[in-house]
Amino acid sequence: xxxxxxxxxxxxxxxxxxxxxxxxxxxxxxxxxxxxxxxxxxxxxxxxxxxxxxxxxxxxxxxxxxxxxxxxxxxxxxxxxxxxxxxxxxxxxxxxxxxxxxxxxxxxxxxxxxxxxxxxxxxxxxxxxxxxxxxxxxxxxxxxxxxxxxxxxxxxxxxxxxxxxxxxxxxxxx
Numbered sequence: 001x002x003x004x005x006x007x008x009x010x011x012x013x014x015x016x017x018x019x020x021x022x023x024x025x026x027x028x029x030x031x032x033x034x035x036x037x038x039x040x041x042x043x044x045x046x047x048x049x050x051x052x053x054x055x056x057x058x059x060x061x062x063x064x065x066x067x068x069x070x071x072x073x074x075x076x077x078x079x080x081x082x083x084x085x086x087x088x089x090x091x092x093x094x095x096x097x098x099x100x101x102x103x104x105x106x107x108x109x110x111x112x113x114x115x116x117x118x119x120x121x122x123x124x125x126x127x128x129x130x131x132x133x134x135x136x137x138x139x140x141x142x143x144x145x146x147x148x149x150x151x152x153x154x155x156x157x158x159x160x161x162x163x164x165x166x167x168x169x170x171x172x173x174x
Contacts, residue, residue: 032063032100033170035148041164043077053077055164059090067094073111077160081120084158086132088113099140107152108137115158133157146170 037059045051057075064070069092077084090111099105115132118125138152147169154162 032066032069033172034063035061035069035168035170037061037166037168039073039075039164039166041162043160043162045077045079046159051079051082053079053082053084053160055162057086059166061092061168066098068092069094073113083118085116085118086113086134086156087115088132088134090134104139104141106137106139108135109152109154110135111156117158130158134162136162140168 039055039057039059041055043053043055045053055075055077057073059073059075060071061069062071071090073086073088073090075086077086088111090109092107092109095106095108096102097105111134113132114129116127116129118127120126134154134156136152136154138150140148140150142148147167149165149167151163151165154164156162
């Protein structure tokens with residue numbers, strides 16, 4: 001029970017950070033839109049053999065510059081006998097043309113936060129938590145002025161490789 005309470009601490013702090021953050025912009029220039037994303041994919045965790053997990057989650061990107069966005073991500077992985085929950089704060093750096101003019105934007109992403117691991121051994125349960133990170137790259141493609149799709153590849157700790165696709169919506173419109 002105490003471990004479970006500790007697991008919610010980082011999530012609550014991340015939620016408070018998101019609620020208190022704002023977007024700063026220069027006068028006379030419209031700020032880049034905030035984006036909300038849904039993610040699905042695969043994660044392979046290193047062990048004697050790769051442990052395959054399905055992955056799903058959600059995140060938000062808040063621009064802090066022309067090419068830099070920050071925001072929280074929460075994603076879950078589900079394996080045969082184990083589940084993981086990741087709560088990370090991420091930074092996206094857009095490469096190539098700026099997102100306001102390019103239809104396809106490649107990016108790199110770095111994230112750091114907390115991972116909670118839950119594993120079943122017959123009728124027994126094992127729960128642990130530790131610091132976590134992800135790093136990788138991908139691309140987003142605008143479908144119209146509000147919606148986009150994308151995909152990325154990341155490596156992270158607890159050591160895993162992650163391949164995921166995402167769908168996003170921006171607000172306000174571009």
